[in-house]
Amino acid sequence: MEGPISNECFDVINPANGEVVSKAAAGHEGDTQEAIEASYAAFQDWAATPATKRAEILIRIYQLMLERQKELAQTISLEMGKPLKQAMGEVKNAADYVLWNAEEGKRIYGKTMQASEENKRLKVIQQPVGPVGAITPWNFPLAMVTRKLSPALAAGCTVVLKPAEQTPGSAVQFFKLAEEAGIPKGVLNLVTGNPAKIGDALLSDKRIRKIAFTGSTAVGKHLLKNAAEQVKRVSMELGGHAPLIVFEDADLEQAVTNILRAKFFNSGQTCISPNRIYVQESVKEEFLTLFKEKVEGLKVGNGLEDDVDLGPVVNKAGLEKAIEHVEDAVRNGANLIYGGNECKVTGCENGYFYSPTILSDVDEAMLISHQETFGPVASIFTFDDELEVVNKANNTDYGLAAYIFTQNLSRSVRVSEGLEYGMVGINDTVLAQVQGPFGGMKESGMGREGGPDGLADFLETKFISTII
Structure with missing residues (x-):
């Protein structure tokens, strides 16, 4: 993993005692642009990779997550204070999303329809939407990462991830596991640092075709408003009461x-x-x-x-x-x-x-x-x-x-x-x-994560009419 262009870092604080847990790269617009370029360059090859091959890599990530469960859980607990037994549960849940979406990626179906003319053939196929910008919160710093990245990867999308600045550690560890599992260069890209600058860079670049976000309703509205300038697809899990x-x-x-x-x-x-x-x-x-x-x-x-x-x-x-x-x-x-x-x-x-x-x-x-x-x-x-x-x-x-x-x-x-x-x-x-779709109505968001339709937000529907 490369460092930030600025060579600057920021402190990650343990809320249990106020001590510095680690330092993370202070990325900004330039780093985000590099990540987008890598994601865009890798997209065509990853989209063309057979779903079974993509699934094999995701299943290997799942296995590695379970093997490193305690290490991942300790990082979660150190960075945001979650009791270790709860953090262990989060790692297992996060890994389960990877496995689920790996299997669902092999079940992306198309359709054929009867045409009104004998020399026509009609069909519908599902294709990956394109490079995705994912933004995740601190309260479930690993589960929110896998709930966005695994369906995107299974569908054939490449991803640029911006994790919460309070909790970057488990995302960094996940990326290392993904690399170990054989994810191709440029398919997954991580940028930590200033949320406004990184988010705006993801929103303004037309090569990012979709934003997947979990966070506050106020930030979600800002992202939605700016995404509308390009009719950029969004899925959002926002606040609740x-x-x-x-x-x-x-x-x-x-x-x-x-x-x-x-x-x-x-x-x-x-x-x-x-x-x-x-x-x-x-x-x-x-x-x-x-x-x-x-x-x-x-x-x-x-x-x-x-x-x-x-x-x-x-x-x-x-x-x-x-x-x-x-x-x-x-x-x-x-x-x-x-x-x-x-x-x-x-x-x-x-x-x-x-x-x-x-x-x-x-x-x-x-x-x-x-x-x-x-x-x-x-x-x-x-x-x-x-x-x-x-x-x-x-x-x-x-x-x-x-x-x-x-x-x-x-x-x-x-x-x-x-x-x-x-x-x-x-x-x-x-x-x-x-197994169930996670998401809300009204100002709590749009789109769903998990469940039998969890890949739908990362796929485009294409109709093909052929005269033979």
Whole structure:
């Protein structure tokens, strides 16, 4: 791997202790242009490579990822604080996307149609869209990379990747594994550094035919607006503000166990984390008692230590946002049931730790009800009837993920179909699965990653009519 044109680097910081983990290349427009040129030059040969050959390379990458699982997980934990056992799970999930898309790449089908004239032959083929610019976030620094790169590669596209500046390490390691697996020169290109300059270079160059992005809705809108200048294809997984509804007929033990896993996984720093937990009034007290008991057992600490459930939030801004949301809620009438304070972890005095927190009696006037906290704060709302809560759940510009807990089959069908979200979990909070399409409605994005149509966003449909 080559260094940046500027020969400059930036520090990568461990949020658990404030120490410098590593240094990364500070790339900018010139480096991005070189990467685009390499990607463009390699595209025709890679597109013409048989799908089985592309799959063989991807499967080898999958195998190498599993062999280096612990090393990759340690890098994730060091750079963004994720507990090691969760980081190990992320590596496995990231590898599964590589394997899934390797197999799907061998199933890119065309069609033939009956023509209206006997000397005509009609067919449709699928071809790779072209070089792709991929931009990934810090909260799942490896899984987001493979969810974009593996379908692009399987479809026959070349890629220029810009990973989050907070977490470049696991992307660098992935590229080394890809090289070891035999990926041809120029097919994969990595640029780390200034996000605005790199992103603008990808957007302005006509040789990049598609942008694949995961991140905030505000940045997504900027990318979409600029991509429109060239009618450049885009797929985007943007912000979320997930509702989770607990009906009075729910199995509360099941609901609390699942909420605990979803809300505090990665210290609440996931786009599908339940931000608004609606509990039916008749079971509110029972729910809160059980939920508090579970939350009290969570351990906060350095993600590299054993048995840690919550690591730090990613940076000072993330910590300040959690503090602001909790203080605003309490000031405006919410009840602090548990937590609500910064944590001091021995040996990590400079870390950005916030205690797992429960707020009850939250209402729509509070910041936390309409802004994504991205921290370990569970906000409990109450409701009386089904129609009321569905309307409240849908009253947002976001539409990524939603959750329902009920034992009533008819209700589960009605509510899941009535919720304006791209993904709905019924008595389940694990939605990021390779077999299913991941993505949202409204301002939560466009396009889907994973599932049986995961390669569709990287393919063009071409109709061919032939007179013989």
